[in-house]
Amino acid sequence: MKVIKGLKIGGLQSKIFNLVLIFIVALIAAYSGVLVVHQKNLTNIVREASEQQQAAIETVTEETMAAVLNSSLTRSTALQAYIADDLFADVRADVLTLQAFAEELFAHRDSFAAHPVSAPSLANDGVPAVMLIHEEAVDPADSESLGLVANMSEIMLAMYEASDNLASVFVGTADGNMVLVNDRSGIYIAEDGSPLPLDIRHRPWYTQAAEAGELIFTGVELDAYTDNPMLECAAPVYHNGELVAVVSADVYLSSISDYVNSTASEGNFVCVVNADGQIIFSPATEGVFQAKVSSEAGDLRESESQTLADFVTQALRESTGLREISVDGKVYYASGVPLPTVGWAVLSIVDKTLTDQPTELMLDNYDQINDNALSTYEDGAHRASQTIIFLTIILFLMAITGALVVGKRIVKPLEQLTKRINSQLKGGAAFTMDDSYRTGDEIEVLAEAYADVTKRTQNYIQEIITITAEKKRIGTELALATRIQADMLPNIYPAFPDRPEFDIYATMDPAKEVGGDFYDFFLIDDDHLGLVMADVSGKGVPAALFMMVSRILVQNYAMTGRSPAEVLKAVNDQICSNNREEMFVTVWFGVLDIRTGKITAANAGHEYPAMMLTNGQFELVKDKHGFVIGGMEGIRYKEYELQLTPGSRLFLYTDGVPEATDARSEMFGTDRMLAALNIDPNAAPETILKNVRAAVDGFVKEAEQFDDLTMLCVEYKGKDNEGTI
């Protein structure tokens, strides 16, 4: 593993680190995605809401405008009705009545006496009174018609008193006199008490009625005495086709004026225009809609604004409906209705900015609010994203630190574990569990398992050391035992250098360290040589122990001079008396009479000996067999004799020779053995044994030696040879 700044690349720590990193990146990506979608949604919501609200505002303002216009028009209509029906119609009726009455007077002037009429009197000021007014240059006394028209005094007075709207009722004669009824006598009297003259025949009501030849309404005129705005309704009186008088009534216009003025509000008002296109009533204090006396007022029909001119022209003729006019760069909604009685028109004017203003204002406000909200939202979003970035960085750092710390915590015990294991492998102390491994996770389990394994391994090692030591000791002992066993048997050759009568040679090769075979030869006396060949059942140490006992017993009993059969019987009985292991030994025991070459022998279950008589071949001697020694108590053995002639040889062996087995489990057999013996049957015993051994080895080859291999060969040379060697 590569190590960069203490972090093992590919190690658990870096894996955990990577895992956390991936997790964080995924988290941030998911979070950012959600944020972006969320922000987009929010923007859409804001935009949709904004559009909806704008639409709503427009609808509401349109409705508002419509309501405003409708209300203005309603008021115009109401005003028209008021003026036409209640006011002007009454006045008109009154004036027509007076005209008719006056014409009646002139038509029947002979029937009426002159009616007295007096000058205005201060005493009458404040009460309705009939008074005489005349032109400065006219003397009422010269008048022919004054007394006549004065007959109308009573009716005029009654008319005046009956109406709230009449400021004055009067009749002017063609000769410059006038009978007047009102309650303001004082204003017609000069300071010196003389009545004030009036240029009667030049007053607008007189001239206009005379000119028109029928009932007329004057424009709005200021009262000659009080400057109050008023309207005069006048009608000419003719007698015989000649103008004789003009009857007239002044109408107070304060109620109309008050009403019109009351309509004034910001950009929305009602005004009245007369038949000449002049504004006669208006709350406007400036501009084209301002009311002025007829001498100063312009004709709106000739306005520079074509839309205004067309509108007014139409309004004096018919109801216009809603029109849009522009005057002096300002745009108005306007609606006009004619007043046929007087030939005027009522105009409703609404400043377009008034209707549009709320919309624009509200839209502006709304945009402002929206902008504010948006900027607030953006500020908030910005702050939020800053906070998020900050938190993400903190989270990132914390996660990395956490990953490193956790990774370290996981990895450290593992590293320590590895270090400890390595040091242990180098021959350090045993691994033991300690607190640094108690992580509560798999590492603890691993450490525990490893501690357990270590402990057990140590035990095994200790055991193996002990066993090895034991084995070594046993091996040493066995090697010693092998030597002892070998040394126990006669093994120094020539064995009897001072006995030329015979030559003897024997070998024992145990299959294991110690064997159960044995041979023995010993001089019982000067003339008798004991020969023993034996094979203990089994191999190894038990067989070796049993063999040692058997050998000593055979030799001991033999040395007593007993016959071979007796020796074997004694040995058998001795062994059977205490043979719990039920081991047994086959024994061939013979005694060679050195002088005669006669062998007396007994066979306790042992192999047939092979004998070669002088210059002959080795052959098996099928002797009589008894049962093995140690098998059964009380066995009797049979003896037999063999006669050796000088040059004869006797070969004794254990079953290890014929039963030597090759790799194919084929046994060497007695035939091969005899063949080997007969390779050089006259050779010295040592050579003969070597020949057999060579043959066995050649046969067995690489197969393991299975049984003890023991051989003995004695050559009888005869008494005659005594002293020749």
Next chain:
Amino acid sequence: MLNIDKKINGNVLTVALTGRLDTTTAPELEAELKENLDGVTELIIDMGTLEYISSAGLRVLLSAQKIMSKQGAMTVTHVSETIMEIFEVTGFSDILTIV
């Protein structure tokens, strides 16, 4: 290698041996017999397919013979010529009941 095929029929135990009865395999037969001889009155050892018997094998036969002498009888059957020769050499032919 030794194959031990044993059949128990009442008190009669028949043990058929195949292969080599030598130092290595003799303990197997010894253990088998030690386990199964209780209450057996007749032990038949079939040597029809036995190839070889060593002194260690003879020792097991001797032990069995001694036990069976006390509680019944033991016979050895189908003894081959090779085995018979060993029995004769070792004198076992005198103490075993060979059929």
